[in-house]
Amino acid sequence: MQENILCIDLTTRTSRVERDPELFARFLGGTALGTELLWKYVPPETDPLGEESALIFVTGPFSSLFPVATKTVALFKSPLNGELGETHAGGRLAMALRDANIDALVITGKSPSPTVLSIENHRVTFASARTVWGQSSSASERILREYAAPDGRKGSVVRIGPAGERLSPLACATVDGARHFGRLGLGAVMGSKNLKAFLVFGTGGPLIADRGAHRKIYDAIHDRVVSSNDMKKYHDLGTAGNILPLNAIGGLPTRNFSQGFFEGAQALSGEAFAENSLVQHMACAHCPCGCIHLAALREPFAPFHYRTTKVPYDYELIYALGTLLSLSSPSGVLALVDAVEKEGWDAMGLGSVLAWASEAFLAGVVGFRETEGLPLRFGDQEGYLEAVRRIRSGSGAFFRDLERGVVFCAKKYGGESFAIHFGGVGAPGYLTGENALITYLMGVRHSHLDDPGYSTDQKLLGHDIPLEDQVRSAVRDAQWRMVTNSLVTCLFARAIYDEKIVLEGLGALGLAWDAEKLGRLGEEALRRKYAYKIACGADPRRGAIPEKLFTVATATGPVDRERMAKRMVLYAQLVGLPEEA
Secondary structure, three states, rough: OOOOOEEEEEEOOOEEEEEEEEHHHHHHOOHHHHHHHHOOOOOOOOOOOOOOOOEEEOOOOOOOOOOOOOOOEEEEOOOOOEEEEEEEEEOHHHHHHHHHOOOEEEEEOOOOOEEEEEOOOOEEEEEEEEOOOOOOHHHHHHHHHHHHOOOOOOOOEOOOOOOHHHOOOEOOEEEOOOOOOOOOHHHHHHHOOOEEEEEEOOOOOOOOOHHHHHHHHHHHHHHHHHHHHOOOHHHHHHHHHHHHHHHHHHHOOOOOEEOOOOOHHHHHOHHHHHHHOOEEOOOOOOOOOOOOOEEEEEEEOOOOEEEEEEEOOHHHHHHHOOHOOOOOOHHHHHHHHHHHHHHHEOOHHHHHHHHHHHHHHHHOOOOHHHHHHOOOOOOOOOHHHHHHHHHHHOOHHHHHHOOOOOOHHHEEEOOOHHHHHHEEEOOOOOOOHHHHHHHHOOOOOOOOOOHHHHHHHHHHHOOOOHHHHHHHHHHHHHHHHHHHHHHOOOHOOOOOOHHHHHHHHHOOOOOOOHHHHHHHHHHHHHHHHHHHHHHHOHHHHHHOOHHHHHHHEEEEEEEHHHHHHHHHHHHHHHOOOOOOO
């Protein structure tokens, strides 16, 4: 790593390169380094959508140098819940930043007009976005490819759709073909800065201290990725393979978390998609796995005429726009995914608010007056597609409000008891038990990616693990993920990047780390994130489990209030949260 931080000011249309070797030596890169930059450039009192806010994108020492080290970490203050915003995306961005000799990218200020940034090495060009402003995320990518480097090099295109332009806190940013900075509203922050997109190209190359050692480790990791079972699931069925196993144990959220099983699960299974709809596998740059699955959506637009679109799918999309809404038609789910993809929303966020709206309509909390005659009913594919069209067009106050998220809508219209969210973020798709719920509540991203809670729940189906051991295991894993997310590796490769491989990889790159130092990094990075959240007024200990979830059976049984309170206290102690005032 060259330890280069490229800082771009949209207000003054200037850029500069900063170097901070001590910061990189202490925090490596990725999520740990990005958190320190967040403290520096986005103090906790910052307005997430204000001109003084910033967007931070960070790679790590392993990025594009080892297999499946494909992610870029984005940090920002979230306009959805007003606290730590963090999301990771694959595609070609990490590779492009590496080629451009950029280890961290910081974007501040606000452009006076819609803008596209073109970043080639350390040279930044500011161009008008008039040709793509208002265009869908998909169309914008096709148009912006015209900006490709003249020698044919493949760079990376990061852009928002119309949802980000409208400053929807559910807006994401799409990277290249089908990867996303998905959750917590990064797209709205880009929109608030009049930043439609940025492109990254580079002509540099990686610097490797010991090429022989690097090659040996690279080959060992590559062999495990392609030849072992460590990542076979992700290549074959992808995460969509979770549908049937979760349904079998009662852990598949259905009809806004009313139950953990879905009668239409077979039709939405990874097996069914693979057999009937799958047309292409794709991979992020420097990944031999190929976990990205694309399905064909065939739609008639005139007699005997059809439009065929390649639509990405995975477990989270099928859950959020399928089982959560009680939709069992694969084509219906794909049509919703395609609409969400073009508009540039976070699919889980939009699915959560549509599920709330459906239950609110069913309960009489909202009615035809609010929906202007459109019924919102579980299982009604055409009704949901029409709702999405109305949200997109801004037709009616209720539909405009829906893209502000489930917390906003429940507070305005009622139905807070069945607004399923954690820390203001729509829930991930695992109704497995208390370990998953404590992850959503206490995790730094309110995500199933923060620790293996949902996996621990499933282990409880065959084993008796003391509660204290369950929580200790979750915290240890959360701390270790701070390490791998600082390198930055994909969490799909978490079984491969153990401590031994990580230390050998760092050594091959000339970085002198040991197990004790890695452990301290994980602990400190996690504490720094919690400190930022608390400074924003978001102490996880004051969060609450959605009341509805105390009345629903999970895969491991009912949720117990006393046990959950005990878990929260122990989790907070183990991660080192300060005593409450």
